Amino acid sequence: MEITSFTVLSPEDYYNISSPWFQELENGFNKKRNKEDESRGGGGNGFLNEEELKKSGYGDIFASLLLEEEEAKQEQDQWITESQQDKAFFESNHKRKVQAMNEYYNQLQQHFSEVDDFDSLTTKRARKSASALAAIVATTAGDDNVNVGNETSSGSSQQRRLWVKDRSKDWWDRCNHPDFPEEEFRKAFRMSKATFGIICKELEPVVTKKNTMLRDAIPVRQRVAVCIWRLATGEPLRLVSKRFGLGISTCHKLVLEVCSAIKNVLMPKFLQWPDEKKMKEIKEEFQSISGIPNVGGSMYTTHVPIIAPKVNVAAYFNRRHTERNQKPSYSITVQGVVDQKGVFTDVCIGWPGSMPDDQVLEKSALYQRANKRGLKDIWIVGNSGYPLRDWVLVPYTHQNLTWAQHGFNEKIGKVQNVAKEAFARLKGRWSCLHKRTEVKLLELPMVLGACCVLHNICEMSNEEMDPELQFELFDDEMIPENNSTSANAVHARDHIAHNLLHHGLGGTGFL
Numbered sequence: 052m053e054i055t056s057f058t059v060l061s062p063e064d065y066y067n068i069s070s071p072w073f074q075e076l077e078n079g080f081n082k083k084r085n086k087e088d089e090s091r092g093g094g095g096n097g098f099l100n101e102e103e104l105k106k107s108g109y110g111d112i113f114a115s116l117l118l119e120e121e122e123a124k125q126e127q128d129q130w131i132t133e134s135q136q137d138k139a140f141f142e143s144n145h146k147r148k149v150q151a152m153n154e155y156y157n158q159l160q161q162h163f164s165e166v167d168d169f170d171s172l173t174t175k176r177a178r179k180s181a182s183a184l185a186a187i188v189a190t191t192a193g194d195d196n197v198n199v200g201n202e203t204s205s206g207s208s209q210q211r212r213l214w215v216k217d218r219s220k221d222w223w224d225r226c227n228h229p230d231f232p233e234e235e236f237r238k239a240f241r242m243s244k245a246t247f248g249i250i251c252k253e254l255e256p257v258v259t260k261k262n263t264m265l266r267d268a269i270p271v272r273q274r275v276a277v278c279i280w281r282l283a284t285g286e287p288l289r290l291v292s293k294r295f296g297l298g299i300s301t302c303h304k305l306v307l308e309v310c311s312a313i314k315n316v317l318m319p320k321f322l323q324w325p326d327e328k329k330m331k332e333i334k335e336e337f338q339s340i341s342g343i344p345n346v347g348g349s350m351y352t353t354h355v356p357i358i359a360p361k362v363n364v365a366a367y368f369n370r371r372h373t374e375r376n377q378k379p380s381y382s383i384t385v386q387g388v389v390d391q392k393g394v395f396t397d398v399c400i401g402w403p404g405s406m407p408d409d410q411v412l413e414k415s416a417l418y419q420r421a422n423k424r425g426l427k428d429i430w431i432v433g434n435s436g437y438p439l440r441d442w443v444l445v446p447y448t449h450q451n452l453t454w455a456q457h458g459f460n461e462k463i464g465k466v467q468n469v470a471k472e473a474f475a476r477l478k479g480r481w482s483c484l485h486k487r488t489e490v491k492l493l494e495l496p497m498v499l500g501a502c503c504v505l506h507n508i509c510e511m512s513n514e515e516m517d518p519e520l521q522f523e524l525f526d527d528e529m530i531p532e533n534n535s536t537s538a539n540a541v542h543a544r545d546h547i548a549h550n551l552l553h554h555g556l557g558g559t560g561f562l
Contacts, residue, residue: 181264184264218292218293218296218297218298219296220295220296221296222294222295222296223273223276223294223295223296226239226276227272227273227276237514237517238517239280239283240276240279240280240283241279241283241480241481241505241509241514241516241520242279242505242508242509242512242514243512243514245512246508246509246512246514247272247275247276247279249508249512250275250279250317250505250508251271251272251275253316253317253320254271254275254309254312254313254316254317255271257312257315257316258271258274258275258308258309258312259271269297269301269305273295274305274308274309275309276295277291277295277297277302277305277306277309278305278306278308278309278310278313278501279309279505280294280295281302281306281483282306282481282483282498282501282502282505283480283481283482283483284482284483285481285482285483285484285485285486285488287489288302288303288489291306303489306490306498307490307494307497307498309501310497310498310500310501311497313500313501313504313505314497314500314501314504317504317508318500318504321504321507321508321511322395322396322398322503322504322507323396324396324397324420325347325390325396330347330429333346333347333348333390333391334346334347334429336390336391337349337391337432337466337469340391340465340466340469341462341463341465341466342462342551342554343430343432343444343462343463343466343547343551344547345428345429345430346429346430346431346432346444346466347426347429347430347431348388348389348390348396348397348429348431348432349388349389349431349432349433349466349467349469349470349473350386350387350388350412350417350431350432350433350437350443350470351386351387351389351433351434351467351470351471351473351474352384352385352386352387352408352411352412352436353384353385353387353474353478353524354369354372354382354383354384354385354404355382355383355384355385355484355485355495355499356369356372356380356381356382356485356486356487357381357382357383357404357487357488357492357495358381358487358488358489359379359381360381360492363403364381365405366403366405366406367381367382367383367403367404367405368380368381368404368405369381369382369404369405370405372404375525380404381404382404383400383401383402383403383404383492383495383496383499384399384400384401384402384403384404384406384411385398385399385400385474385484385499385503386398386399386400386402386408386411386412386415386417387399387470387473387474387503388417388431388470389469389470389473391469392510393469393470393472393473393476393510394473394507394510394511395473395503395506395507397415397416397417398500398503399411399412399414399415399416399417400496400499400500400503401495401496401499402414407436408433408434408436408437409436409437409438412433412437412438412443417431421440421441421442426442429442430442430443430444431443431444432444432445432463432466432467432470433445433467434446434467435448438536439536439540439541439544440536440537440540441537441539441540441543443540444463444544444547445463446459446460446463446464446467447459447460447544447548454552455545455548455549455551455552456548458548458551458552459544459547459548459551459552462551471524473506473510474524475521475522475523475524476506476510476516476522477502477503477506478522478524479516479520479521479522480502480505480506480509480516480520481502481505481506483498483502484499484502485522
């Protein structure tokens with residue numbers, strides 16, 4: 052294979068018309084163009100044919116553009132037509148669905164109206180039947196024939212079975228019998244038969260119900276017994292229902308009704324702030340116990356466990372009981388003031404378990420009474436969880452106590468024990484106070500208030516408590532968050548501690 056040389060043109064050669072290479076190229080081009088002109092039948096000007104070719108090319112381009120524009124317009128018209136058809140189809144389909152739904156709704160309304168008409172007709176028939184039965188009973192009741200009367204009573208009792216489930220009442224019938232042992236009755240109801248009779252007599256005007264045509268009303272003694280046994284044992288409602296031969300919902304309703312009656316009828320009589328004469332006796336009794344003058348009550352706050360509420364759970368969370376029990380605990384508070392016998396003279400129930408004792412005190416009616424100078428010359432003794440006030444006397448809590456301060460703490464501890472022992476008996480008697488009950492949170496303060504009233508009745512009646520029912524309190528004392536004290540209260544406490552020591556009344560436990 053031979054490789055021939057190739058001439059490289061300089062830039063000047065590109066623009067030099069007289070270059071032999073350009074001349075050969077131009078001669079060849081002119082010859083070709085002359086041949087094309089001759090083949091077309093004329094030897095016209097070559098430049099003129101070129102212009103005609105350009106015009107012809109522009110016309111073809113313009114025609115193709117017009118054709119493309121026409122095709123685009125046709126496609127757009129076709130798309131609009133198809134869109135309108137789709138829209139019409141969807142609208143017609145929607146109208147059919149709406150019409151079908153309206154027809155279904157009308158049929159449903161018609162069905163419900165027929166059901167309502169049937170229910171009203173059934174109710175009218177039942178009323179007519181009851182009226183006819185009442186007429187028959189009234190007619191047969193006036194008949195002197197004993198056999199007819201017996202048949203009517205058996206027929207009415209048979210009719211009553213349609214409304215009341217037959218349950219056994221043997222246990223309550225035995226308890227209600229006069230020959231039932233006193234000790235067994237006291238063990239079941241935490242009180243004697245005489246005290247139980249007094250409560251029933253007081254509540255009878257409020258809780259009594261009338262007999263109806265369909266059933267006899269539950270007797271007052273059984274109503275009260277259901278409530279007291281439920282509070283005393285803390286057993287679930289299904290066991291209460293089994294004991295008394297009543298429905299579960301009926302037992303729950305009876306407990307709330309009797310607790311409400313106790314709050315409205317018995318609380319004003321058996322749980323009230325003492326008058327001047329009674330307060331004087333309380334002061335003398337407490338002074339004989341501790342040597343501290345003007346002590347009008349001993350105060351304590353305990354917690355009652357509850358089921359975790361659905362709202363505001365954090366407020367009822369009891370951190371101290373949770374740490375002790377190693378499981379989440381929720382509670383509400385019960386603050387109470389007792390006299391020298393352990394009888395409640397003031398209670399404040401229902402504040403969330405996360406609140407410390409000093410905050411509960413500030414929310415109580417006792418605090419409002421003190422602000423209105425209703426506790427003038429009266430000391431209410433509390434533990435270290437309460438702040439020192441002009442009317443609240445608490446022990447010393449700082450380190451390195453003097454002999455007088457040690458003696459004061461020992462004496463004030465005796466007064467404080469009166470309240471703690473009263474709360475221990477309260478929880479021991481009424482086991483519902485240390486169990487999580489099924490009562491709603493809004494109704495629980497009423498139930499706890501009823502327990503406090505029943506506690507007072509038992510204490511005033513000198514009801515002895517079974518040693519097996521003793522309950523140990525484990526409410527932890529905490530230093531109050533608001534521990535601000537007045538100078539007068541500090542001076543008064545120091546003066547009392549000084550007098551106790553120098554009059555030979557101080558304690559000796561620190562020696």
